[in-house]
Amino acid sequence: MSLKKHILDLRKRREKVQLGGGEKAIEKQMAMGKMTARSRILALLDNDSFTEYDLFVEHEARDFGMDKKELHGDGVIIGTGTIYGAPVAIFAQDFTVAGGSLGLMHARKITKIMDHALKMRMPLIGINDSGGARIQEGVNSLAGYGEIFYRNTIASGVIPQISVILGPCAGGAVYSPALTDFVFMVDQISKMFITGPSVIKTVLGEEISMEELGGARVHAEITGNAHFFASSELECFEQIKKLISFIPWNNTQKAKVFPPKEPKFNGKIEDIIPSDPKQPYDVRDVIKAIVDDSDFFEIQEFFAPNIVIGFGRMNGQTTGFVANQPLVLAGVLDCDSSDKAARFIRYCNAFNIPIITLEDMPGYLPGVDQEHAGVIRHGAKVLYAYSEASVPKITVILRKAYGGGYIAMNSRHLGADFMFAWPTAEIAVMGPEGAANIIFKKEIEEAEDPDKMREVKVQEYIERFANPYVAAAKGYIDSVIEPEETRKLLLHAIEVSSNKIDQRPFKKHGIPPF
Amino acid sequence: MEEKKLELVDFAVTARKYKTLLTIKYANRKPYEAPNPFEIRSHIPGTIVKFMVKEGDRVKEGEVLLILEAMKMMNKVLMPYDGKVTKIMVAEGQRVPKNHLIVEISE
Numbered sequence: 001m002s003l004k005k006h007i008l009d010l011r012k013r014r015e016k017v018q019l020g021g022g023e024k025a026i027e028k029q030m031a032m033g034k035m036t037a038r039s040r041i042l043a044l045l046d047n048d049s050f051t052e053y054d055l056f057v058e059h060e061a062r063d064f065g066m067d068k069k070e071l072h073g074d075g076v077i078i079g080t081g082t083i084y085g086a087p088v089a090i091f092a093q094d095f096t097v098a099g100g101s102l103g104l105m106h107a108r109k110i111t112k113i114m115d116h117a118l119k120m121r122m123p124l125i126g127i128n129d130s131g132g133a134r135i136q137e138g139v140n141s142l143a144g145y146g147e148i149f150y151r152n153t154i155a156s157g158v159i160p161q162i163s164v165i166l167g168p169c170a171g172g173a174v175y176s177p178a179l180t181d182f183v184f185m186v187d188q189i190s191k192m193f194i195t196g197p198s199v200i201k202t203v204l205g206e207e208i209s210m211e212e213l214g215g216a217r218v219h220a221e222i223t224g225n226a227h228f229f230a231s232s233e234l235e236c237f238e239q240i241k242k243l244i245s246f247i248p249w250n251n252t253q254k255a256k257v258f259p260p261k262e263p264k265f266n267g268k269i270e271d272i273i274p275s276d277p278k279q280p281y282d283v284r285d286v287i288k289a290i291v292d293d294s295d296f297f298e299i300q301e302f303f304a305p306n307i308v309i310g311f312g313r314m315n316g317q318t319t320g321f322v323a324n325q326p327l328v329l330a331g332v333l334d335c336d337s338s339d340k341a342a343r344f345i346r347y348c349n350a351f352n353i354p355i356i357t358l359e360d361m362p363g364y365l366p367g368v369d370q371e372h373a374g375v376i377r378h379g380a381k382v383l384y385a386y387s388e389a390s391v392p393k394i395t396v397i398l399r400k401a402y403g404g405g406y407i408a409m410n411s412r413h414l415g416a417d418f419m420f421a422w423p424t425a426e427i428a429v430m431g432p433e434g435a436a437n438i439i440f441k442k443e444i445e446e447a448e449d450p451d452k453m454r455e456v457k458v459q460e461y462i463e464r465f466a467n468p469y470v471a472a473a474k475g476y477i478d479s480v481i482e483p484e485e486t487r488k489l490l491l492h493a494i495e496v497s498s499n500k501i502d503q504r505p506f507k508k509h510g511i512p513p514f
Numbered sequence: 515m516e517e518k519k520l521e522l523v524d525f526a527v528t529a530r531k532y533k534t535l536l537t538i539k540y541a542n543r544k545p546y547e548a549p550n551p552f553e554i555r556s557h558i559p560g561t562i563v564k565f566m567v568k569e570g571d572r573v574k575e576g577e578v579l580l581i582l583e584a585m586k587m588m589n590k591v592l593m594p595y596d597g598k599v600t601k602i603m604v605a606e607g608q609r610v611p612k613n614h615l616i617v618e619i620s621e
Binding site: 203204205206221222278279280304305306326327328329330331332336362363365366367368369372402430431432433434437 | 522525527528529530531532533534535536537538539540543544546559560584585609611
């Protein structure tokens, strides 16, 4: 027998298995507007970079007539490749094979590539498109999920973990994405929930569509489970590639440095900010006026938009931005925005990314719903995350910095390395109106014209406290700066803190207010 | 995603009002209502299986008022204090959403 015969045999086997669930199932997948698992991997990775493992794995199920079924690759494709030259490990569930259901061997393939990613210290990307546990395999499929969650947790903060939801991801399966760093979803394609519409209807009588219950919009806007929202799979892949360009391969490295570029912003940065402190502006314009090439990559754009988080580059180096957004809910901190900011700060810290905080916030959101939703423990996460972070931490106070918000937004007191303030900064326990009402209560009440007196006293308070100089006099602010100097000073701050060492006492881990 | 935001509104945080946008989530939040001590409401969505009391009954604190089946469990709904069953608002076999008024009680 010649060698050629063996090679031809291999090719034939490969070809058959690479078709996954077969042509009919592929047609069905396309009809749903979805790409196949294989085409997704090829579209995401650099050309010719994908190397597949475990192509010939077969499933283990023996009961309920499953022994007679052939499930190619057991419904998941795993392998390694590169994105812009960066190595990544990847798995993609193949919905054309038994609905991408997760059985023992399917899970084993996933845990194999996860172990590989962790050992090789490279990012892991998981493409989820699965009907859930393979019921015929019973507890074996539950075991599979558990082993995936365990690895997600062990790898958390060591390698970047990215989840892409490109189909259903329901029941226990949702917890793997939830444990990973970034979740990408696509409108009309991604669905994520613990219990689906049919169960909800049977048990509770509530009627809701899949899209309304757990579609991409819901998770991007309401739950915050999704970090990125795209209108097509290809747009989603572009977002993933861009993210990969901003983050390091693992927690012992720094992100790749790009050639520095000046911001594409002509005009004066101070013109972005209205002189009336009650008027809003879009803080993203300020970020774009500061970062290289005005290229700001926003994360969780639609969830809790009263705080803005994302990556930009400063002199080519990846930097995390956290900024209050006066345009939405006046930029207050609330439960959702605290969760959003705190997790991002911890991400930056885990992966050696310096953090720049832009502050303009009037305080925490008042209301019974917030108090009862636990704004205390949620808000505490921000304090915890900033205090815990040992990467370079820089704050610029643009306008308001009132009360608990001033402390929370990376103040000197939580360990900020650099505190800059614009001359428009107001650092005070509360807004002038509220403060004057309390301090000058008697004078205002006893005055002939209380309203006029209140005005006088508010003005008095503004002149005395609503500025950065009281804080600067105590050294809480390092420097009151002109808005035009902001980028220059931030670049300097990042440059001089590149060897920052901040030793903390040993502990297994802290107990953040989860 | 298209902006589904509202117009700039006056938004009060302490004594000062700021011009700002609201989020859909904020605009849709439910205003707080103090709990009414004379109402028994469903703490979980489910089905009313059986009433153990009828209108006009005097009931002691901790006695079972009804059985609410939810999440594969027969949940006993108990009387919170010594009092009287004033009015039963739902029928046996009826499915109720969360926080649905089931029984009115009085001291």
